[in-house]
Amino acid sequence: MVENISATVKLHDGADMPGFGFGCYKASGPELALAVREAVACGYRYIDTASYYHNEDTVGEALRHSGLAREKLFVLSKIWPAEYDEPVRALDQSLRLLGLDYLDGYLLHWPGQDNARRLRAFEQLLRQKEAGKIRVLGVSNFLEVQLSELHDVFGFWPVINQIEVHPLFSQAGLCRFCAQWGIQVISWSPLGRGREMENALVRGLAADLGRTPAQILLRWHLEKGLLPIPKSVHVQRVRENAAVFDFRLTPEQVEALDGLHLSDDQGRMGPDPLLYPR
Ligand SMILES: NC(=O)c1ccc[n+]([C@@H]2O[C@H](COP(=O)([O-])OP(=O)(O)OC[C@H]3O[C@@H](n4cnc5c(N)ncnc54)[C@H](OP(=O)(O)O)[C@@H]3O)[C@@H](O)[C@H]2O)c1
Known part of the structure; x- marks a missing residue:
């Protein structure tokens, strides 16, 4: 388990990545730029974006202005399924917008409905990884069936799977x-x-521990060995979300939060990877 916001975890291929990240979905313009710079100042090292978010240019510019050396950052972007026929073009476009010559992380954003296209895209991106344009190639929103298919075809498991996880949908x-x-x-x-921040159990734990509901939730992820990437465009919240390394939840408190899980239909916030995107 990571001990501070900049600490890294070791992935199964030997690469390191920060054990905590900053999400950039549904954020843009000056408020995103300010939030990214604040995140870097607070110690966040992994910044999470995607071609789908249409904000890679703002993220790239904010990172250049952060003053932090490139090699200290972990910049991750994602390729959208509609781009799977031309993955090199999509990667180059993300690199251009971000103003980078390599990505630390690059993920297939959703499995999509076409297995052959997805596998071809992964294979072509593996070559881009070998060429040094991607450090860590992974996937997002993959279910067991799609992870297993990748394993069967390529002979190894992807190093990362970015999926929807929070106590109500664990x-x-x-x-x-x-x-x-x-x-x-x-x-x-x-x-x-x-x-989840409105949930009575979460609020009760926050009151007991003198923390905020967001901090209780983020600590739950860390206790379970998960790697959370909270998003906020408010400087105070960016800081609040980073301040989760000076307290722990007990196994009983983690278990109580586990008990909040709802059925798939009620729990999930996002779409079902089996159905989306069409
Ligand atoms: N791979 C995928 O398919 C996928 C899908 C969705 C998201 N993601 C990634 O995951 C990241 C995080 O997910 P998310 O943005 O959907 O949701 P989230 O991080 O769970 O929640 C973000 C929301 O919570 C608010 N918030 C943040 N910190 C808060 C705090 N301390 N107190 C009160 N409210 C707070 C934010 O508002 P303000 O911004 O107004 O503060 C925003 O409305 C995304 O940004 C993106 O990078 C990936």
């Missing part, structure tokens, strides 16, 4: 599967996009 089975094969889970919507 994906325990998929997380166990990933842990079994050494796949690092990155939790997207780690705060349940705000919904």
Whole structure:
């Protein structure tokens, strides 16, 4: 488990990545630029974006202005399924917008409905990794069936799977599967996009521990070996979300939060990877 916001975890191929990240979905313009610079100042080293977010240029510029050396950052972007026929072009476009000559992380954003296209894209991106344009190639929103298919075709498990995880939608089975094969889970919507912060148990723990609901939720991810990437465009919240390394939850408190899990239909905030995008 990471001990501070800049500490790294070791992935199963030997690469390192920060064990905590900063999400950039649904943020743009000057407020995103300010938030990214604040995140870097607070110690966040992994910045999470995607071609789909249409903000890679703003992220890249903010990172250049942060003053931090390139090699200290972990910049991750994602390729959208509609781009799977031309993955090199999509990668080059992300690099151009970000103003970088390599990405630390690059993920297939969703499995999509076409297995052959997805596998071809992964294969072509593996060559880009060998050429030094990607350090860590992974996937996002993959279920066991798609992870297993990649393993069968390429002979190894992807190093990362970025999936929706928060207490009301904990994906325990998929997380166990990933842990079994050494796949690092990155939790997207780690705060349940705000919904979980209203939960009575979360609020009660926050009051007991003198913390905020967001901090309780983020600590839950860390206690479980998950890698959360909270997003906020408010400087105070960016700082609040980073201040989760000076307290712990007990196993009983983690278990109580595990008990909040709802059925898939009620728990998930995002779409079902089996159905989306069409
Ligand atoms: N791979 C995928 O398919 C996928 C899908 C979705 C998201 N993601 C990634 O995961 C990241 C995080 O997920 P998310 O943005 O959906 O949701 P989230 O991080 O769970 O929640 C973000 C929401 O919570 C608010 N918030 C943040 N910190 C707060 C605090 N301390 N107190 C109160 N409210 C707070 C934010 O508002 P303000 O910004 O107004 O503060 C925003 O409305 C994304 O930004 C993106 O990088 C990936």
